[in-house]
Amino acid sequence: MPVEPLPCVWDFPDAQAAEGADEIVAVGADLAPGTLLAAYRRGLFPMYAGRTLAWWSPDPRGILPLDGFHVSRSLRHAIAGFDVTVNLRFVDVMRGCADPSRPHGWIDESFVAAYTRLHEMGWAHSVEVWRDGELAGGLYGVRIGRFFAGESMFHRVTDASKVACWAMVELLKLDGATLFDVQWTTPHLRSLGAVDVRRDEYTRLLASARMEPVQIFHNPSCSKSRGALAILEERGVDANVVRYLDAPPDRATIERILDAITDEPSALVRTGDPKFKAAGLTPADVQTRAQVVDVLVQHPEVMERPVVFVGERAVIARPSEKVLELLD
Numbered sequence: 001m002p003v004e005p006l007p008c009v010w011d012f013p014d015a016q017a018a019e020g021a022d023e024i025v026a027v028g029a030d031l032a033p034g035t036l037l038a039a040y041r042r043g044l045f046p047m048y049a050g051r052t053l054a055w056w057s058p059d060p061r062g063i064l065p066l067d068g069f070h071v072s073r074s075l076r077h078a079i080a081g082f083d084v085t086v087n088l089r090f091v092d093v094m095r096g097c098a099d100p101s102r103p104h105g106w107i108d109e110s111f112v113a114a115y116t117r118l119h120e121m122g123w124a125h126s127v128e129v130w131r132d133g134e135l136a137g138g139l140y141g142v143r144i145g146r147f148f149a150g151e152s153m154f155h156r157v158t159d160a161s162k163v164a165c166w167a168m169v170e171l172l173k174l175d176g177a178t179l180f181d182v183q184w185t186t187p188h189l190r191s192l193g194a195v196d197v198r199r200d201e202y203t204r205l206l207a208s209a210r211m212e213p214v215q216i217f218h219n220p221s222c223s224k225s226r227g228a229l230a231i232l233e234e235r236g237v238d239a240n241v242v243r244y245l246d247a248p249p250d251r252a253t254i255e256r257i258l259d260a261i262t263d264e265p266s267a268l269v270r271t272g273d274p275k276f277k278a279a280g281l282t283p284a285d286v287q288t289r290a291q292v293v294d295v296l297v298q299h300p301e302v303m304e305r306p307v308v309f310v311g312e313r314a315v316i317a318r319p320s321e322k323v324l325e326l327l328d
Helices: 033-041 073-078 088-099 109-120 160-174 200-209 223-234 249-259 274-278 289-298 320-327
Strands: 024-027 047-051 052-056 061-063 081-088 124-131 133-144 147-157 181-182 195-197 213-218 240-243 307-310 313-316
Touching: 024 240, 033 047, 033 109, 033 133, 052 181, 061 109, 061 200, 081 160, 088 109, 088 124, 088 133, 088 147, 109 133, 109 213, 133 160, 147 160, 160 181, 181 200, 195 200, 195 289, 223 320, 249 313, 307 320, 313 320
Parallel strands: 147 181, 213 240
Antiparallel strands: 024 052, 047 052, 061 181, 061 195, 081 124, 124 133, 133 147, 213 307, 307 313
């Protein structure tokens, strides 16, 4: 599992703030792991503008649909002539992409050091393509949830970068990814199936792709629960909605909720609800975790709502906006 770095100390603007032909949202900041991840999560990526570190949000944005990758007859033949590895020579791939003899090169030692650190923390990945034991090409990028940001690729042998791109697509498909960002389309990438999407569409795809699985234990009669669900829908999050009164949670599910929330176990029980008293219960019946589990198995109607999971983290979303703690 990737290691979450220290939080970003910079306040990045929204990707929609990009103006002008150069599509730069912000300048400055740094290449610390937390900064890089915060930027990618907002739809931004770093690249120099002259000598200034800038944060970019192209419009349109290039993506490579994972179900639309084009394998030509010549590429299919080329694939058989290479060996492929993953995360074996990350730094060498970066240095191949940073070769100063390449046109429009911009990757310097500060970028190599920054992304190598991300690689060591489990966020940045590489694909290496080999022929006869020599590194023939490769690509690298950043993976967050079901999102992969392709940063750069190179080749020293014809078709090696295409093979690297094909291999990454296949790996992402196997791993359930949904978005392969290529920043800008080029004739080379368009030949492989890359397309342009508007910034607002890219932002929607990103929000869905970078999110871990979301689940909400929902009571439609509760305004707080409806509010939390509305926030998820506004953010484009495809949540698994569990109407827990129709399908009462079992003991294991309640234990999972208690493991994930940071509140005391008793916070999961609506002790002030008339249904709590009507069930013949008192606060003394929910003083321990074991008591809470027993009560909720028998009386799901007194479970606090909504409970929202993102991956294995959860909150009792009261107020509804508390769900944003898991999304931002």
